[in-house]
Every structure is written in structure tokens, then in C-alpha cells.
Amino acid sequence: MSLFRLDASITPATSQSRALADLVEAEWSAEHPDSVVTRRDLGSQPLPATLWRDVVTSGFVPEADRTPDQRAAVAYATTLADELIDADALLLAIPLYNWGVAAHVKSWYDVTYTDPRIAGGALKGKPAVLATVLGGNYNPGTPKEGWDHSTPWLTRVISEVWGADLLVVQRQFTLVGVNPALDRFTEEAAEIKAAAERLAIEHGRALAAKRYSPVG
Numbered sequence: 751m752s753l754f755r756l757d758a759s760i761t762p763a764t765s766q767s768r769a770l771a772d773l774v775e776a777e778w779s780a781e782h783p784d785s786v787v788t789r790r791d792l793g794s795q796p797l798p799a800t801l802w803r804d805v806v807t808s809g810f811v812p813e814a815d816r817t818p819d820q821r822a823a824v825a826y827a828t829t830l831a832d833e834l835i836d837a838d839a840l841l842l843a844i845p846l847y848n849w850g851v852a853a854h855v856k857s858w859y860d861v862t863y864t865d866p867r868i869a870g871g872a873l874k875g876k877p878a879v880l881a882t883v884l885g886g887n888y889n890p891g892t893p894k895e896g897w898d899h900s901t902p903w904l905t906r907v908i909s910e911v912w913g914a915d916l917l918v919v920q921r922q923f924t925l926v927g928v929n930p931a932l933d934r935f936t937e938e939a940a941e942i943k944a945a946a947e948r949l950a951i952e953h954g955r956a957l958a959a960k961r962y963s964p965v966g
Contacts, residue, residue: 751782751784751785751786751838751839752785752786752787752788752836752837752838752839753775753778753782753785753786753787753788753837753838753839753840753841754787754788754789754790754833754834754836754837754839754840754841755771755775755787755788755789755790755840755841755842755843756789756790756791756792756840756841756842756843756844756858757771757789757790757791757792757793757794757843758791758792758793758842758843758844758845758852758854758855759793759843759845760793760847760852761793762791762793762794765793765843765845766845766883766921766924767843767844767845767881767882767883768843770843770881770883770919770921770946770947770950771841771842771843771879771881771950773947773950773951773954774841774879774881774919774950774951774953774954774957775787775841775954776951776954777951777953777954777955777957777958778839778841778954778957778958780958781955781958781959782958785838788833788836788837790830790833790858792854792855792858793854796854796857797826797854797857797858797861798826799857800819800823801823801826801827801857801861802857802860802861802864804817804819804820804822804823805820805823805824805826805827805861805864806864807820808820808821808823808824809864826861827861827862827864827865828865830858830861830862830865831862831865831867831868831872834862834868834872834873834876835867835868835872835873837876838876838877838962839876839877839878839879839957839958839960839962840873840876840877840878840879840914841878841879841881841957842878842879842880842881842904842908843881843882844880844881844882844900844904845882845883845884845924846882846883846884846885846898846900846901847900849897849898849899849900850899850900850903851899851900851903851904852900859907863911868912871913872964873912873913873914874912874913874914875913875914875915875962875963876912876913876914876915876962877914877915877917877957877960877962878908878912878914878915878916878917878957879916879917879918879919879953879954879957880901880904880905880908880916880917880918880919881919881920881950882900882901882904882918882919882920882921883920883921883922883924884898884901884920884921884922884923884924885923885924885925885928885929886922886923886925886932887922887923887935887938888922889922901918901920905918915960917953917956917957919946919949919950919953920946921942921943921946921947922942923935923938923939923942923943924939926938926939927939
């Protein structure tokens with residue numbers, strides 16, 4: 751068994767999305783102690799800014815006429831796609847930044863999607879967990895309701911475009927204790943944290959219990 755784990759926090763030492771994903775991974779490892787875990791940390795090692803451009807433009811010229819940068823980009827994209835395709839399960843730890851999907855995450859998604867295997871359904875039915883965190887509270891009736899443009903997009907592309915068998919664990923109010931303006935929500939934030947941690951453990955157990963059979 752093998753697990754692919756993606757981390758996207760730019761502050762790994764204090765990352766709350768990483769902490770949630772750690773709980774999921776612990777359950778996976780308890781069930782599959784000999785499994786291989788392939789890791790990619792976009793927060794610490796973002797993809798080159800020109801990668802997506804080079805891999806896309808390579809498709810408009812004959813292979814023999816591609817530039818060295820285009821050839822390297824295609825090889826890089828294949829490696830990224832292989833990491834997803836070769837794994838039995840996926841664990842994606844992606845925080846909300848500035849109300850949307852961070853540039854380094856969007857670039858990773860766009861590059862992997864250039865691989866025809868991904869677009870062709872190679873991830874269909876693959877078990878996956880998305881662990882995501884939000885600094886504030888975006889629930890219905892709050893001032894920031896509707897401002898989370900990351901979780902809905904990620905959920906859609908992972909479950910509907912990739913076709914993965916997706917579970918989502920989300921923790922809000924992670925800036926309580928960091929931003930003094932949110933101190934009055936300390937008790938509520940603690941309850942949200944505890945509930946998210948319980949759900950992460952449940953999702954980790956569910957992920958470990960699933961058996962994936964590639965389509966086709």
C-alpha cells in the first residue's frame with residue numbers, strides 16, 4: 751500500500767493543516783505500517799513559475815522541435831502525475847490563503863492536469879482526504895460567509911474532475927490565539943479544533959480501510 755501526501759502551508763513549523771493531516775496519516779500508518787508515503791511539500795518547495803507555461807506550450811509544437819525548457823517541463827509534469835497515479839490513496843493538506851486557492855497549489859493542480867492520464871480518469875475512485883484550515887469563521891450568517899473560495903473549488907476538482915473518492919476535514923478559526931481581535935472566540939475555536947481533530951482521525955481510519963482498484 752502507498753500514500754501520497756501533499757502539504758501546502760508556507761509555515762510548516764506552525765501549520766494547522768499539517769497537524770490535521772498528521773492525524774490522518776497516523777491512522778493510515780497504524781493500519782499499513784509498511785506502506786510507502788510519498789511526500790511533496792509545495793509550501794517549502796513550490797513549483798517553478800514557468801513550469802505550467804512550458805508544459806502547455808510544448809503541446810503546440812512537434813516533440814523534436816521542443817525547447818530544452820519544454821522538454822524538462824513535460825518530464826516534471828509526468829513526475830507529478832506519477833505521484834498521484836502510483837499511490838493507493840491521497841492526503842492533501844491545503845490551507846486557505848487570501849480567501850482562495852494559493853498560487854502554488856493552483857500551479858501544481860494545473861501542471862498535473864496537463865498529463866493526459868489525469869484528464870482521462872486515472873484517479874477515478876481513488877480514496878482521498880482533503881485537510882483544510884481557515885483562519886476565520888466562514889459559516890452561514892458570519893461576516894465572511896461565502897468568502898472561502900478554496901474549499902469548494904478543491905472539493906469540486908478532486909471529486910468531480912479527478913473523480914476521487916473524497917473525504918473532507920476542515921478546521922476554522924485557526925487565527926484565534928494569533929489575532930487578538932478574535933480572542934473572544936477562544937472557547938468556540940477550541941470546540942471547533944477538537945471536532946476537526948476527531949473527524950481527521952475518523953477520516954484517517956476510513957482512508958486506511960478502503961481498497962483501491964484502478965479503473966481500466
